[in-house]
Amino acid sequence: MRKYDLNDTTFVSVAKGIENETFMTVSQIIKDVNPTIDGSNISVLSGPSHAEEVVNRIPTAVVVASEDENIAKYVQATFINSFFRVYSTTDVLGVELGGAIKNVIAIGAGIIDGAGFGDNTKAAIMTRGIAEVSRLGIKLGANPATFSGLSGMGDLIVTCMSKHSRNRFVGEELGKGKKLNQILKNMKMVAEGVESCKSLYQMALENNVETPIVKSVYNILFLGKDPVKETYKLMAREMKAEHENN
Amino acid sequence: MRKYDLNDTTFVSVAKGIENETFMTVSQIIKDVNPTIDGSNISVLSGPSHAEEVVNRIPTAVVVASEDENIAKYVQATFINSFFRVYSTTDVLGVELGGAIKNVIAIGAGIIDGAGFGDNTKAAIMTRGIAEVSRLGIKLGANPATFSGLSGMGDLIVTCMSKHSRNRFVGEELGKGKKLNQILKNMKMVAEGVESCKSLYQMALENNVETPIVKSVYNILFLGKDPVKETYKLMAREMKAEHENN
Numbered sequence: 001m002r003k004y005d006l007n008d009t010t011f012v013s014v015a016k017g018i019e020n021e022t023f024m025t026v027s028q029i030i031k032d033v034n035p036t037i038d039g040s041n042i043s044v045l046s047g048p049s050h051a052e053e054v055v056n057r058i059p060t061a062v063v064v065a066s067e068d069e070n071i072a073k074y075v076q077a078t079f080i081n082s083f084f085r086v087y088s089t090t091d092v093l094g095v096e097l098g099g100a101i102k103n104v105i106a107i108g109a110g111i112i113d114g115a116g117f118g119d120n121t122k123a124a125i126m127t128r129g130i131a132e133v134s135r136l137g138i139k140l141g142a143n144p145a146t147f148s149g150l151s152g153m154g155d156l157i158v159t160c161m162s163k164h165s166r167n168r169f170v171g172e173e174l175g176k177g178k179k180l181n182q183i184l185k186n187m188k189m190v191a192e193g194v195e196s197c198k199s200l201y202q203m204a205l206e207n208n209v210e211t212p213i214v215k216s217v218y219n220i221l222f223l224g225k226d227p228v229k230e231t232y233k234l235m236a237r238e239m240k241a242e243h244e245n246n
Numbered sequence: 247m248r249k250y251d252l253n254d255t256t257f258v259s260v261a262k263g264i265e266n267e268t269f270m271t272v273s274q275i276i277k278d279v280n281p282t283i284d285g286s287n288i289s290v291l292s293g294p295s296h297a298e299e300v301v302n303r304i305p306t307a308v309v310v311a312s313e314d315e316n317i318a319k320y321v322q323a324t325f326i327n328s329f330f331r332v333y334s335t336t337d338v339l340g341v342e343l344g345g346a347i348k349n350v351i352a353i354g355a356g357i358i359d360g361a362g363f364g365d366n367t368k369a370a371i372m373t374r375g376i377a378e379v380s381r382l383g384i385k386l387g388a389n390p391a392t393f394s395g396l397s398g399m400g401d402l403i404v405t406c407m408s409k410h411s412r413n414r415f416v417g418e419e420l421g422k423g424k425k426l427n428q429i430l431k432n433m434k435m436v437a438e439g440v441e442s443c444k445s446l447y448q449m450a451l452e453n454n455v456e457t458p459i460v461k462s463v464y465n466i467l468f469l470g471k472d473p474v475k476e477t478y479k480l481m482a483r484e485m486k487a488e489h490e491n492n
Binding site: 047048049050053058060061076082083085087118119120122123124127128130131145146147148157158162232234237239240241242243 | 293294295296299300302304305306307309319322323326328329331332333334335363364365366367368369370372373374376377389390391392393394395396399400401403404407408477478480481482483485486487488489
């Protein structure tokens with residue numbers, strides 16, 4: 001049997017999420033399970049890329065991250081073509097956090113839809129949602145610009161535009177007044193944002209970062225709080241500057 | 247007749263755009279026309295706020311900018327209420343540039359819709375559009391984070407979700423193959439993004455900043471270039487890192 005040298009292999013992770021309790025991202029889990037792998041050999045590819053459109057060769061742009069710039073550029077050069085444009089970055093943590101948080105904010109945007117608020121409200125939740133998780137990202141060592149990029153805001157936009165997104169769907173049902181266990185019972189697929197919300201909520205608490213939107217989504221998901229009241233509570237917070245660091 | 251002391255008055259501009267040739271923003275035009283006004287008395291209020299929703303008291307979040315932090319906070323405290331949340335900032339230029347550029351990028355997003363590309367493509371144009379104009383903003387002295395905020399990305403999102411946006415509509419018609427003069431002949435209202443595109447294109451040239459999406463929108467608007475070919479040209483650019491400073 002041929003033996004593979006794991007350190008000769010470049011891994012490209014396309015999975016999203018943050019493990020509960022350990023708060024590990026997917027690339028960190030891969031490293032944890034295979035401690036002999038050199039971390040720079042693990043790259044992460046993410047961004048607004050509905051598979052249904054990619055297989056139909058509809059122009060799509062994504063980002064690939066590796067600690068090692070050369071590995072990122074190698075994966076970029078491997079996958080780039082006339083309808084799949086790949087950008088590179090060394091901010092692995094930012095790309096992975098962005099991919100996980102966008103599912104949580106998408107639940108929030110779905111809640112706004114389901115509860116019958118407007119496009120203004122939805123755009124506000126999306127924009128302020130990215131802003132608050134950027135603050136958490138900075139504390140953890142990510143580049144805040146990554147959250148405004150393809151793996152953060154870009155992926156959030158495509159998720160919120162889609163009628164097929166499972167996370168947005170869970171939010172919409174919650175916004176209409178259904179309870180989480182009812183909603184999940186009727187779903188065949190996993191909505192990753194539900195579990196990622198628990199992780200993000202805990203990470204924000206432990207890092208002393210204010211994340212009011214993640215907290216509201218958490219309250220609605222797990223504490224059965226009323227979506228309309230939670231939205232007005234967000235509106236009634238003390239006055240803030242647009243860019244604050246906590 | 248009572249005389250007003252202009253320096254006792256706080257102006258709040260809610261108009262958007264960049265004047266052709268002079269490249270002045272609206273607050274700069276106000277100062278230019280009334281040179282005795284102290285600049286810090288002019289504030290700018292902007293963000294994702296369809297008027298139809300605001301009058302119906304649908305929760306909305308915007309940002310107000312003044313050079314003088316206290317004036318910004320004063321306007322914030324004046325307008326904030328339970329359904330209209332106002333954030334403050336001192337980045338007047340960033341807020342005004344964001345408000346102008348979002349109309350140009352919205353034309354780009356409309357082109358993607360009209361030409362029959364997908365949600366992936368539209369999210370990519372929106373995200374990379376904000377990224378490229380942030381680069382121009384940095385050169386002009388704005389805070390790049392402002393472009394990811396309510397007056398930039400937030401307003402762009404609400405514009406791109408709306409079927410009523412005049413700028414997105416112009417783009418959609420261009421994407422279907424119509425020419426600009428035909429489209430404008432049938433419109434009763436102004437699409438500010440058409441004129442702002444000229445200004446932005448020239449500003450980028452003069453400041454030596456690469457803005458491929460603005461350039462493509464310009465080429466389609468004013469040089470009659472083909473929308474589908476221009477989109478594939480964007481996909482075929484050399485490989486890039488996600489965050490570059492030029």
